[in-house]
Every structure is written in C-alpha cells, then in structure tokens.
Amino acid sequence: xxxxxxxxxxxxxNIEVIYDHVILVLKGVSLQVEEGGVVALLGANGAGKxxxxxxxxxxxRAERGDVTKGTITYRGERIDRMTPTELVxxxxxxxxxxxHCFEHLTVEENLLTGAYTRRxxxxxxxxxxxxxxxYFPRLRERRGSQAGYTSGGEQQMTAIGxxxxxxxxxxxxxxxSMGLAPQLVEEIFxxxxxxxxxxxxxxxxxxxxxxxxxRYATYGYILETGRVVLDGAASVLAQNEDVKEFYLxxxxxxxxxxxxxxxxxRRKRWLA
Amino acid sequence: MEMLRALTYxxxxxxxxxxxxxxxxxxxxxxxxxxYSLVALGFVLIFKxxxxxxxxxxxxxxxxxxxxVGLMEHGVPVWAALVLTVVIMVVxxxxxxRVMLRPLVNQDPIILFMSTIxxxxxxxxxxxxxxxxxxxxxxxxxxxxxxxxxxxLVSTFDLWAAAIGATMVVVLAIFFQxxxxxxxxxxxADDHQAALSVGIPLRTIWVVVWSVAGMVALVAxxxxxxKSGVQFSLSLxxxxxxxxxxxxxxxxxxxxxxxxxIIGVGEKVAxxxxxxxxxxxxxxxxxxxxxxxxxxxxxxxxFGERIIERV
Numbered sequence: 341x342x343x344x345x346x347x348x349x350x351x352x353x354n355i356e357v358i359y360d361h362v363i364l365v366l367k368g369v370s371l372q373v374e375e376g377g378v379v380a381l382l383g384a385n386g387a388g389k390x391x392x393x394x395x396x397x398x399x400x401r402a403e404r405g406d407v408t409k410g411t412i413t414y415r416g417e418r419i420d421r422m423t424p425t426e427l428v429x430x431x432x433x434x435x436x437x438x439x440h441c442f443e444h445l446t447v448e449e450n451l452l453t454g455a456y457t458r459r460x461x462x463x464x465x466x467x468x469x470x471x472x473x474x475y476f477p478r479l480r481e482r483r484g485s486q487a488g489y490t491s492g493g494e495q496q497m498t499a500i501g502x503x504x505x506x507x508x509x510x511x512x513x514x515x516x517s518m519g520l521a522p523q524l525v526e527e528i529f530x531x532x533x534x535x536x537x538x539x540x541x542x543x544x545x546x547x548x549x550x551x552x553x554x555r556y557a558t559y560g561y562i563l564e565t566g567r568v569v570l571d572g573a574a575s576v577l578a579q580n581e582d583v584k585e586f587y588l589x590x591x592x593x594x595x596x597x598x599x600x601x602x603x604x605x606r607r608k609r610w611l612a
Numbered sequence: 613m614e615m616l617r618a619l620t621y622x623x624x625x626x627x628x629x630x631x632x633x634x635x636x637x638x639x640x641x642x643x644x645x646x647x648y649s650l651v652a653l654g655f656v657l658i659f660k661x662x663x664x665x666x667x668x669x670x671x672x673x674x675x676x677x678x679x680x681v682g683l684m685e686h687g688v689p690v691w692a693a694l695v696l697t698v699v700i701m702v703v704x705x706x707x708x709x710r711v712m713l714r715p716l717v718n719q720d721p722i723i724l725f726m727s728t729i730x731x732x733x734x735x736x737x738x739x740x741x742x743x744x745x746x747x748x749x750x751x752x753x754x755x756x757x758x759x760x761x762x763x764x765l766v767s768t769f770d771l772w773a774a775a776i777g778a779t780m781v782v783v784l785a786i787f788f789q790x791x792x793x794x795x796x797x798x799x800x801a802d803d804h805q806a807a808l809s810v811g812i813p814l815r816t817i818w819v820v821v822w823s824v825a826g827m828v829a830l831v832a833x834x835x836x837x838x839k840s841g842v843q844f845s846l847s848l849x850x851x852x853x854x855x856x857x858x859x860x861x862x863x864x865x866x867x868x869x870x871x872x873x874i875i876g877v878g879e880k881v882a883x884x885x886x887x888x889x890x891x892x893x894x895x896x897x898x899x900x901x902x903x904x905x906x907x908x909x910x911x912x913x914x915f916g917e918r919i920i921e922r923v
Contacts, residue, residue, distance in 0.1 A: 399809055402718050428811025440806035442799045453799045456792060457811040502810055 348372040349542055350396065350432075350510060355410030355420075357388075357395050359403070365391045367566040368410070373510065373544050378536050380557035380574065381546040382587060387563040389546035390437055393512040396544070397434035398424050414510070428457045431509030437518060437546075439495040441502075443488030447479055450487050450498050454505030465505070472501040475531055493524040500531070504539075511535075513545040517552060525549065529556045550587040554578045562587070615889065623885030635764045637884050638877050643770035645876020646777040647839075650832035651849055652856040652868035653780070654825045659862050660788075661797045661821040662713070663804075664724045668731040670850020672826060675739045676701055677833030677842045681750050682743035690752050694830075701826030702819075709818045717814070718804075736847065745844065750837035773835045780831060781869055784824075788865065797821060801863070855903035861916025870914060875899045 350373040357366040366388050373379045381389045394400040395407050398420070412420040414432060427433070433454075442450050451472055455465045473480040476497040482490050487498055496516060503511055513532070517525040533556055535541045547553035554560055560577045562570040570583065577583050627634045651673060658666040666672075679700050683693040712727050756769035788794040800807040800817050808814060836846055856875055860867025879898040887894050906913065 397809065399805065402805065402808055404718065423813070424808050425811045425813040433811070434809045436806060436809055440803055440809070442802040442806060444802050445795070445798055449795055449798075452792070453795060453807070453812065454810050456796055499806075506811060 347374075349375040349377075349415060350544065351413045352392070352396065353411045353413070355392075355395055355412060356408050357391050357400065357405055358408050359405045361406075365405070365566055366395065369563070369566070369568055370410075371561050371568065371571070373542060374559075375509075375542055376536070376540065377559055378532065378543045378545070378557045380553040380560040381544065381563060382548075382550050382553060382560055383563035384548070386565070388566040389563055390514055391566075392563070393434055393514050393544065393546055395420070397427060397432060397512050398422060399434060399436075425457060428506050428508075431507065432512070433503045433506050433508045433510075434512040435499045435503045435514060435516070437514040439492070439499045441487040441490075441495045441498050443486065445487055446484055447487050447490065447494070447498050448483040451479070451501050451505050454502035457506060468505055468507065472504050475504075475534065476501055492519050493521075493527070496520065496524075496528055497531075500528070504535070504541075508541060510542045510544065513543055515546055515548065517547060517549045525552055529553075532556060550583070554588075618889035619886065622889075626885060632763050634881075637880050639764060639766060640770075641877035641880030642873055643767075643774055643876070644880065645873035646770075646774045647832065647835055647872075648849070648852055648856050648876055649869045649872025650777055650780070650828065650835060651853040652860065652872055653784070653865065654828040654832065655853055655857055656860075656862065656865055656868045657784070657821055657825045657828065660801045660865075662724075662818060663721055663801065664713075664728065665721070665862075666825065667725060667728040667850075668735060669825065669829060669853070670847040671732045671735045671739075672701075672704075672829035673833045673836065673849065674842070674844065674847040675704075675735045675833075676826065676830035677750060677837040677846060678739045678743045678748075680752075680830070680834065681748040681837065681842045684750075685748070694752075697830055698827060701830060702823045705819050705822030705826055708822055709815055713818050714815065732847075736844070740844075747841045747843040748837075750834065750842050752834055752838060754838060756838075769838070776831060776835070777869070780828065781865060784828075784865055787824075793817075793820065852899060855899035857913070858903040858906050859913055861913025864913065864915035867913055867915030875902065878902060 352369060352371045354368045354370050355366055356364065356368055358364050369388065369392055371379070371381070371392075381392060383389050391400070391405065394403070394405070396412055396419075400406065407420050411418060414430065419427060419430070419432070442453065445453070448469070451469060452465070455468070458465060478494055479497055479501055482494055487495060490498065500511075500513070500516070516528050516532070520528065529552055532543055532545070536543060545553065545557070554574045554577055557574040560571065560574050561568050562577070562583065570577070570580070572580070578588070651669065654669045654672065655666060658664055658669070676697055680693055680697045683696055684690065688696065708731065712731065713724075716724055716727060754769055754772045756767060759766045759768050759771070788798060796807070796812045797817060797820070799812060800814060804814065833842070833846065836849060840846075852875075856868060856871040859874060860869070860871025875898070879895045882898050883892070883895040
C-alpha cells in the first residue's frame, strides 16, 4: 500500500459524510485500493462500512447524504461529484447490502439491466451473459423465474452477476454474507476470488463476517464509529491480538469476563 | 311486486328477449370503456415506473387537448398541431422532472402524490391562461357515422377509438417487455436504489415515462375532446379512471384495459336495464361501488402485481 495513494486504483482521502445535514457518520475515513486487490472493510453495525461504499459509488446523494470533506479519486480522477451512471460507465459499481434484486423481473432480465450503460452491442452483452451463467450455473437454471421468488443465495448471485454485466473494474460489495448459510457464504466468496483472479475485477467489500473476509481479502481496514482504527495486510490483521479478541471471538487466555475487556479506542491513523 | 321484479330478474328477461338491443348497449359500453382505459393507462405508466400516483393525469388529458385545439385555432394544420402537442408534452415532462421530481427524490410516496395535486392546479390554471376557458370543438377528422353491423348500430368514431386504443396497448406492451429502456423502467419501478446502483439514470427514465404518459393523455384527450368538446370537465374523467385502476390493478397495462371495459359495459348495462327501477343515475356510482367491492375482496385488482412474500 503506497501511503500517499498515488498509483492506487481507488483512493479515499479523509472523507466526512453527513446525512440530512445533521448526522455525522464518517469522521475522516481514508483508504486505498490497489488494482487487482480484494480489500475488506470490517467493523460492527453502524461503523460506517456501508456509508463508505455509498460515498464511493455516490448512491449517498439519493439518501440525503453528502460528502462534505475530503476527496475520492479513481485512477487519479476525482469522482466524488459524479453520478452513479457516470461511475458505472467508468467501471465502478456497487452491489448493495440485502441483494436488492428487481423482484418482478426474471433473473435474466435482472442480469440484463446491469448492461444498461453499455453501448458495445447486443452480441457482447450476450457473451457476457453466458460468462455470468458460467460462474453461476444455478442462475441459468432459474433464468426464467421471477427474482423475488428465488432463494437468498440465488438473489445474491443475481446481484453480483448483474454488476458483472456492466463490465466493472471495481466492485463495491456490501455484506455479501448477509442472511446466508455458512456454506453459501463460502461459495460466494470463492466466486469473488475467481472473479478477482480470472476477470481482473478489484473488490472492496464490507463485511461483518471478519473470519471469512480476512481469509479471502488481501488487505483490510477496520472501522469503528466512522473512523479507521486499524489497517494492514489481511494475514497480519488476522494475527493481531485486538482483532482476534474483538472481531474473531478468540482470546489468548480462554474465556474472559466482560469487565476485563479493555476499552478499545485507538486514535485514527492518518494515511495521507 | 312490480318493483321487486324490475330490480331483480325483470331486466334479465328483457335482455333475453331483445338480444340486439343488449348487444348495442354492451357495445356502446365497451367503447366508452376504451376511453376510460386510455386515461387509466396514463396512471399505470407513471405508477409502474416511479411508484407515484399521478393525480394530474386527468388534467394532462385536458391540457394536451387544449394545446391541440389552441394550435389548430391559430391555423396550424392538424398533423403539425399533433406533432407540436407531442413536443409540448415532452417539454412538460422535462420541466416536471426538473422542478418537481428531482428535488423530491427519495421522499415518501405521499409527498410526491401531494405534489401531483399541486401540478393539477398549476396545469389547470396555466392551460386556461394560455388557451382560454371556453368550450372548444375538436375535430381532427376522424369520421363519425353510424355503421350497421348485423343489425347492431355502431359509430365509426367509436370503432376508431377502439382501434387506436388497442394499437397503443400493443405498442406499450412491446415497449415495456422487449426493449432495454422498457426493462429499465420496470427495474426502476421495482427498486429505485438498485436501479441507480447499476447505473440506470433515474432522471432520463422519469422524463421518458412522463413523456409517454403525456402522449397517452393526448390520445385520450383527442378521443374525449372530439366526443364531448374540450372543456374543463375533461379533467374530471380522471375520477372515472380511479375505479378502473382498482379493478385492473395499479401496475398492469392489460388490467387498465380490461378494467376500463368492464366498467364501461357494466355501467351502461346497469343504467339501461336497472336504471328505471331505482330512478336512474346508476352510471354515476356504479364504477365506485364495483371498486369498493374489489377493494374488499381483491385489493391488488384483477391483474395487479402480487406482493411477493418469501417464506
């Protein structure tokens, strides 16, 4: 990770996000995503993971949120004032938490909506559709059924497949494990890994399931109440005592009384 | 006894004895139904694509008809006036998107609904300021002569209306089901946020959908206007479109059509056969009572989208 953010695919520099002009959610978050990486954004509920992703994809504006300070650059270009449509056109796409499929559209129609911004012709889209079915054979079986009636796992696959149809360079994946059985979570992350390796898609993923996320990610950031409190290579984070204790549910001295747990408030680290 | 007979089976006997007359009444009702359907169609389009119940649809019918008549009165030939009116409706859609929908993005549906009520008042006043408020005659050259089909008298105008209505439904169905932009419209209707996340530009979609609704309004305006003159009361047919929507389902294009036909036929038949027994005016309330029954027993309407619940 280059400290200055130069050369990174995506660079978030000390951003602050305010919802509805009053609620301060992110208090100076900085992070870098290198091309070809799988970067995990970890933290508890309300830490600001989703908000960070939405600030990048700019879905924030539709929720009356606003980036009030800091900058976001993608390939050296400022993107914090771009519309989601422009961003998707540049290859940055978000897969939202909770799947968000188009319930009344069929699985295949869902996938095709992902290609809305593309202008490279029907044949190319069709080829990519086949590719998505290659990664998710289950979707091919369900192609004709309404997405609302498919299982949670299939919906998550549909959502990821839909994003793939836009030919993304960077996928912002929000909580892919939500509400899925452990086996399916593993399956989804396995596909993330394949996409990363074979399609060259970079991932920035927000996860509460720290164990799985750190196993598949190359680098990780830990957020707490709107601040980055810790970051490092995934393997290093997984060995960190604090991370083990607070996020992986392991501690050196066996079970501990809650009273003895030290309060964990490390100061934000300035990356810039 | 006589009263009871007139209220219950009397009319049925009459129908049986004079089938030609029944056919005429029913046909008349069907063709009125087409007109209701046209208005309801505009509602469905906007509701489908933006979840907004557009109270101003009725006034858009009036406004488009007023614009058309106004242009024709200034000596613009029919075809040019039609093109210009379409342009006016598209511009209107753009303005609505810019000043009404964009600032209210992500607000509650009720707030958007209220803003369409505001739009209703604005368009009423604006239309009358520009084009005047007296009743105007609209004649776009659709022939109107009685036609004898197997002993049943039909107006050719009504047949034209039915044909145009049917064409529009087919075109819209293809547009919604088969084209990428139609697919995007349905996607937006399902989930704004998700549509935004895959890069569908909501603003463009809104302009498209309001433009299409404007054109549907124009067709409805031409039909109603040619029949009963272009006047303020034209906007009130929107009220008749409400029960049509409840019957057919708010999100279904075929529903709007069938709902319109059922109400058209139903109210005409009820008026002619049962009207005398209750002192007439059934036509005025029939649709609403029917709608009430539907709300009680089948709230999503005949063809409305089922609310998907996974268990």
